Amino acid sequence: NREIHLVSRPDGWPTPENFRLVTTEVPTPGPGQVVVRNRFMSVDPYMRGRMNDVKSYVPPFALDAPLDGGAIGEVVAGEAGGVKPGDVVLHGLGWREYALVDARGARKVDPDLAPVTAYLGVLGMTGLTAYAGLLDVAAMKPGETVFVSGAAGAVGSMVGQIAKLRGAGRVIGSAGSRAKVERLTALGFDAAFDYHDGPVSKQLRAAAPDGVDVYFDNVGGDHLEAAIGAMNLHGRAAICGMIAQYNATEPPAAPRNLALVIGKRLTLRGFLVSDHGHLREQFVQEVAGWLREGRLSYDETVIDGIEQAPEAFLGLLRGENLGKMLVRL
Numbered sequence: 001n002r003e004i005h006l007v008s009r010p011d012g013w014p015t016p017e018n019f020r021l022v023t024t025e026v027p028t029p030g031p032g033q034v035v036v037r038n039r040f041m042s043v044d045p046y047m048r049g050r051m052n053d054v055k056s057y058v059p060p061f062a063l064d065a066p067l068d069g070g071a072i073g074e075v076v077a078g079e080a081g082g083v084k085p086g087d088v089v090l091h092g093l094g095w096r097e098y099a100l101v102d103a104r105g106a107r108k109v110d111p112d113l114a115p116v117t118a119y120l121g122v123l124g125m126t127g128l129t130a131y132a133g134l135l136d137v138a139a140m141k142p143g144e145t146v147f148v149s150g151a152a153g154a155v156g157s158m159v160g161q162i163a164k165l166r167g168a169g170r171v172i173g174s175a176g177s178r179a180k181v182e183r184l185t186a187l188g189f190d191a192a193f194d195y196h197d198g199p200v201s202k203q204l205r206a207a208a209p210d211g212v213d214v215y216f217d218n219v220g221g222d223h224l225e226a227a228i229g230a231m232n233l234h235g236r237a238a239i240c241g242m243i244a245q246y247n248a249t250e251p252p253a254a255p256r257n258l259a260l261v262i263g264k265r266l267t268l269r270g271f272l273v274s275d276h277g278h279l280r281e282q283f284v285q286e287v288a289g290w291l292r293e294g295r296l297s298y299d300e301t302v303i304d305g306i307e308q309a310p311e312a313f314l315g316l317l318r319g320e321n322l323g324k325m326l327v328r329l
């Protein structure tokens with residue numbers, strides 16, 4: 001078994017030296033446990049926060065121990081809680097080839113219903129984040145104009161498409177390259193821009209001449225400032241992530257225009273997907289339906305090998321992914 005340990009805490013941008021590939025014995029299951037041969041693991045932006053030794057909504061990663069996170073694989077040993085060898089399960093012990101999982105923390109999935117990677121992305125955590133943030137937190141209504149940052153990523157690409165499918169009037173996305181902007185247009189976004197091409201506020205105003213009703217924030221900083229500036233009276237923002245500052249060593253300079261929240265009566269609401277589990281059934285039904293009908297597409301960027309997992313994570317922070325970033329083990 002090979003696994004990735006965190007051996008030091010990054011200051012600013014993580015480097016390969018913060019991680020180590022460690023070889024251990026394949027575990028043996030005890031009572032209530034199963035051993036899973038992981039096939040795919042997720043790398044996610046929130047993992048950067050867990051590399052810091054600070055109190056947050058999830059505890060920090062321990063040093064000299066394997067990292068963890070969403071993973072999917074097949075049970076190879078042990079039988080407990082209705083889970084048995086051969087079953088494909090979703091669980092929280094990624095960053096290793098073999099995981100010793102408490103059967104209560106393993107959720108059986110049907111590999112015939114969708115490709116197994118879907119359960120880590122479009123039908124999994126990132127898909128639910130998009131669905132819950134847009135429809136529940138920001139309460140998007142048909143006809144409204146929606147702006148989403150980080151729009152070519154796992155969450156953002158779902159936000160834009162779900163908005164269109166649920167009747168948004170106009171959907172605008174921002175992303176970090178020309179190729180990503182072209183992809184957004186192909187996915188049905190009404191307008192998209194590369195935030196490197198000029199000030200976000202200027203590009204957003206051009207793309208949304210009638211203003212923005214709903215902003216789905218994945219980025220923070222100048223994107224949030226631009227959105228506040230462009231938002232219409234009673235606009236709502238679902239504050240999902242602020243990836244522009246995850247590696248920052250200084251407090252962010254933007255947004256500088258928060259006072260506009262008052263006059264425009266804006267709602268800026270932070271949320272965690274973990275509080276929206278009650279929507280999971282409805283979300284899976286609706287999104288799986290759109291997938292079956294070919295009305296919704298999703299991208300995945302797959303990196304091969306456990307030894308490449310730190311590089312995949314770094315690539316995610318650098319924006320090298322289109323859609324969901326995954327590691328195949």
Ligand code: NDP
Nearest residue numbers: 045153154155175176218240241242243244271272273319
């Ligand atoms: P993505 O697939 O969107 O990958 C991250 C993307 O962020 C990169 O591809 C890159 O794209 C973009 N990015 C990186 N640095 C910057 C920057 N300085 N400015 C603008 N964009 C940048 O990841 P996810 O879809 O998994 O996550 C998206 C956001 O949602 C993150 O902020 C994450 O923390 C948050 N999140 C929040 C959850 C919650 O419960 N609140 C749950 C899940 C995710 P580009 O090339 O466009 O720069």
